[in-house]
Amino acid sequence: MLSKKTKYALHALTYLGKHREEKTVLIHDIAEEHGISHKFLENILLELKKAGMLGSKKGKGGGYYLIKEPKDIPLSKVIRLLDGPIAMLPCVSLNYYEPCDECKDEATCGINKVMIQVRDETLKILENKTLADILKT
Amino acid sequence: MLSKKTKYALHALTYLGKHREEKTVLIHDIAEEHGISHKFLENILLELKKAGMLGSKKGKGGGYYLIKEPKDIPLSKVIRLLDGPIAMLPCVSLNYYEPCDECKDEATCGINKVMIQVRDETLKILENKTLADILKT
DNA sequence: ATAAAGCCTACATATTTTATAGGGTTTATG
DNA sequence: CATAAACCCTATAAAATATGTAGGCTTTAT
Structure with a gap:
């Protein structure tokens, strides 16, 4: 499940x-x-900013704003930034790969194979759906 | 990411x-x-047993055994039993539905829409792939 | 000069996950 | 029938992670 951090980030971007x-x-x-804690959200927006997903203006009259077109912000990027891996197993993560320690041999692991499929189907959606899609409705 | 409990369960079933x-x-x-803790695994196997996924024999010479054909044990069932929801959001979970508290209106929430897609594609795989598929390799 | 607003880091709390402990019950076997 | 092997059950502990708070710093409009 997505963490609150990620959900808050998606709502903030929206x-x-x-x-x-x-x-x-x-x-x-x-x-x-x-209904989000101000301070908690502050940390999240800061992280989004550092990742180049949004801009800010300091001081009185300041605030946050998008610096990209919504269509150029894929959901996968937001999720990975705040939640880490999208894959169901470390051993099939593209961005956060790690071997599974209980697995003897990745090459012959059937679980690995299935989870690669799940990952691919999930990414097919999350890399192509963007903030723009969320804004539509 | 899948919990260790689920990974251990899948390996045990395998x-x-x-x-x-x-x-x-x-x-x-x-x-x-x-390389799993005996006692931790014991709890997991017990849970699988209570869920009707495997049988056991007590006492000396006892142990665990499958009571179903591997092809009749979908991975979705194992994951749901030990990890709970497969969906990325409570508000799109088929088996563990709950409204998202930061979401004002599910019907017009774009995040909800995307996550339904992700859920459906994921389930398309996990409901159809079974222990038999994992055993193949 | 002042107040508004974001920036930054550290800490505190809550929740969940992982693991352990320890006794109870059942069963094969000599 | 005594014994040891093995699962059954519940409670608790430890560790990790997620969530939330605090407080001061810096920047900027007015």
Whole structure:
């Protein structure tokens, strides 16, 4: 399951996407809208910013804003940033690969094979669906 | 990511599947084969047994054994039993549904829509792949 | 100068996962 | 029938992770 961090990030991005005509949006407003702790959300937005997914303006009258087109923000990127691997097993993760310690031989592991399939189907969706798709509805 | 519990369960079932000619298999042997704590695995096997996925024989000379054909044990069932929901969000889980508390309206939530797709593609694989498929390789 | 707002780091709390402990019960066997 | 092997059951402990808080720093409009 996605962590709250990731869910909050997705909601925050959605909110920013919906308020693109405004120059900046306050953390406060997003937090209030979704009933999220201000400080917790602050950390999340900061992380998104550091990852180059959004921009900010400091000081009075400041706030956050999208620096990319929503269609250029794939959901996979947001999830990986905040939750880490998308795959169901470390041994099939593309971005966070690690061998499974209880597995003797990856090459002959049937679980590995199935989880590669799951990963591929999942990524087929999450790499192609973007913030723009979420904004549509 | 799958929990260790689930991974251990899958490995244990695989082990049992590979030793079907023997009447029973000891917890000890499975634990040793995969470097799992005996007692931890004991709890897992017990849970699998209670769920009707395997049988056991008590006392000296006892042990565990499969009571179903491997082809009749879908991976989704094992995962759900030990890990709970397969879906990425509670609000799209078929077996463990709960509303997301940060979401105002499920019907118009774009995240929800995407995650339903992910769930469906994932289940398409995990409901159809069974222990038999894992045993093949 | 002041107040508003994001930046940053560290800490605190809660929850979940993983593992252990220890006795109970059943059963084959000599 | 005594014994040892093996699963059964419940409770608790330890570790890891996720969630949330605190508090001061820096930047900026007015």
